[in-house]
């Protein structure tokens with residue numbers, strides 16, 4: 207979890223977190239494949255050490271030549287380095303210039319990584335759409351008005367997330383079925399998963415999966431995610447008809463989408 211990295215493409219600055227993760231997954235898959243190919247070079251593309259200074263912090267730039275990359279991709283690693291993917295045949299200098307141009311993004315991304323890694327005394331985390339403060343109380347951790355028994359002895363983040371996941375399993379499927387019944391819909395099943403790149407999914411057979419992180423969102427946003435997936439039972443696509451369906455099931459879906467766009471990344 208701590209090693210999650212978000213991609214930044216040069217041609218699409220407004221990509222959503224979900225899209226970034228898709229790209230990341232795609233990239234990871236390609237790397238796996240590439241490592242098995244005889245012509246993939248294991249040596250670094252260049253031995254020259256390149257760095258980028260952002261707000262007084264020096265980020266070493268690790269260059270990775272990528273056989274199939276179609277554009278420069280920049281990632282900030284949890285260790286505080288930049289990984290720059292350079293498409294085959296493209297110039298490293300132009301790639302470094304791209305990284306320099308993105309320094310504001312690098313600074314923001316680094317701040318975000320730091321904040322999410324720090325689940326300790328006084329840190330704030332999202333729960334039910336509010337930022338709640340974590341405090342240790344003996345062996346327990348208090349998280350807003352929740353008390354998570356024994357969490358202080360373990361990694362706080364893992365312990366709290368495990369607690370929330372159990373909570374999600376206990377309540378999300380029931381809530382989803384209430385919403386479904388209310389709108390005359392019948393999913394085949396509703397399950398809770400630990401999904402890294404989506405908030406929910408609806409299979410072609412009508413099986414709905416929901417991300418346990420929905421319990422961290424404001425209830426109206428969690429409801430929207432469920433209604434969105436339920437709408438896929440009628441429209442298994444993202445066509446105009448689908449969005450009309452969403453509109454009728456959840457008239458304030460736009461506000462929910464705005465929340466997800468603004469804060470969704472904090473939950474992952």
Ligand SMILES: [Zn+2]
Pocket residue numbers: 434435438443444
């Ligand atoms: Zn959808």
